[in-house]
């Protein structure tokens with residue numbers, strides 16, 4: 163599945179990796195009944211979360227935003243390469259991969275089960291702080307879960323280490339510039355793509371459930387590692403996006419995940435494109 167959007171001269175293709183079956187109980191800071199009513203979900207609390215990826219062409223560059231799950235998570239996921247193919251894009255065409263953060267549904271699809279690179283020509287673009295958290299240091303004082311995730315990230319990134327570019331806020335490569343929006347993970351970043359009102363912002367996991375967290379930006383999910391920081395980043399970034407009139411491309415916003423954020427009362431509302 164893929165859908166094409168155009169903002170000025172920027173054309174982005176939303177390409178699905180599939181659907182993650184999760185549960186509304188992952189929502190914190192809100193009564194379960196209210197959360198369920200907002201998503202209009204089934205009574206058993208199941209929540210079907212899309213995993214969206216995006217491709218953006220810029221001159222000679224073909225930039226993929228995040229890499230999906232591969233076949234490591236659920237059988238309904240790992241469709242990215244097949245869906246790229248349907249959209250006329252092969253893995254060898256990809257020149258850059260923006261990684262919003264190193265979590266399973268964004269990074270495990272970088273490699274096959276033997277650890278070989280899926281994207282033979284792509285340079286990885288990642289925020290310096292996300293790289294440092296997962297791939298540097300010895301993880302001392304870390305929990306067992308974080309240690310296992312660190313190991314998996316070394317596996318994901320190993321064939322790309324010689325072609326990884328670490329960026330900080332304000333730096334740009336291939337028209338992409340990170341904005342640190344930490345909390346969900348310590349170096350989680352949104353990416354501003356293009357310039358001025360023709361730009362769009364790749365949200366990563368700033369928002370997991372659009373029907374809840376755009377109108378209630380104070381609501382986190384259990385997936386957010388540093389809760390206070392995640393909350394503050396969400397509010398700050400939604401403010402910037404609304405003020406600048408940017409389009410958004412959200413990893414888990416209702417598929418295909420492209421729209422706009424507008425102010426609504428003391429919070430925000432989402433308008434699908």
Ligand SMILES: [Zn+2]
Pocket residue numbers: 265267268366367413414
């Ligand atoms: Zn995610």
